[in-house]
Amino acid sequence: MELFSDVYFMNEALKQAQIAFEEGEIPVGAVIVCRNRIIAKAYNQTEKLTDVTAHAEILAITAASNALGSKYLPECKLYVTLEPCTMCAGACFWAQLGEIHYAANDPKRGYTRHQENLLHPKTKVVSGLLADESKKLLDSFFRKLRN
């Protein structure tokens, strides 16, 4: 079996963010990986679904649980192009995700603003991978929105 790298998976998340961008959504994408295989892909769809809960991470967790037939995802890794918000960190907590890799920081709405760790104590977190690429896409989206 070919072993894929973290960069490969984050790039797949970025492709999801690109789809969001093209559909006029804030460009955030996510994939969930289990044993080196992508089991869920999602992008932010809050506009299309008229639903604030339709963040990429929430949709990806729902899809991954559906794929595995399990509420809990301790053997799974989430790759997401933006730091999860409070809501999504709460969802990651409940899912007991094994690892979270996020690209760009979100100083305004990211879960790390909070003093307490909102994630499950067993969840490993890695940040910064392809952060520039993610930030460029987000900046470009908001620049377009303002014009």
Add this chain to the structure above:
Amino acid sequence: MELFSDVYFMNEALKQAQIAFEEGEIPVGAVIVCRNRIIAKAYNQTEKLTDVTAHAEILAITAASNALGSKYLPECKLYVTLEPCTMCAGACFWAQLGEIHYAANDPKRGYTRHQENLLHPKTKVVSGLLADESKKLLDSFFRKLRN
């Protein structure tokens, strides 16, 4: 138009919690009210849907946004039988809910454990209504689970 009281709406949320109980789910129920009318009802379905994000509040917010055709719910009141968790408080924040009424406290997972206010600054919060009834249902569920 007949004006319903907070007790009436919380009791409707309790009826939803009772359905959850009967279906073997942790008994939490919610309704969302807009201009004195219930526009969404939901109960916890994490087991049935194999999805940690299927809390009563999340399902109710999705349904209410669908009913109104709006992502934002500033004119809506959420009645929920248990204090929202971090994830659900995050969803309430994004939806900019006008009011949240919750019955029982959740000292272990409730959002008020956090030092920061996780809700939207404009969201009014009321707690304690029918708290005993909600707690009784929850206690009965966990007692049954242990036996």
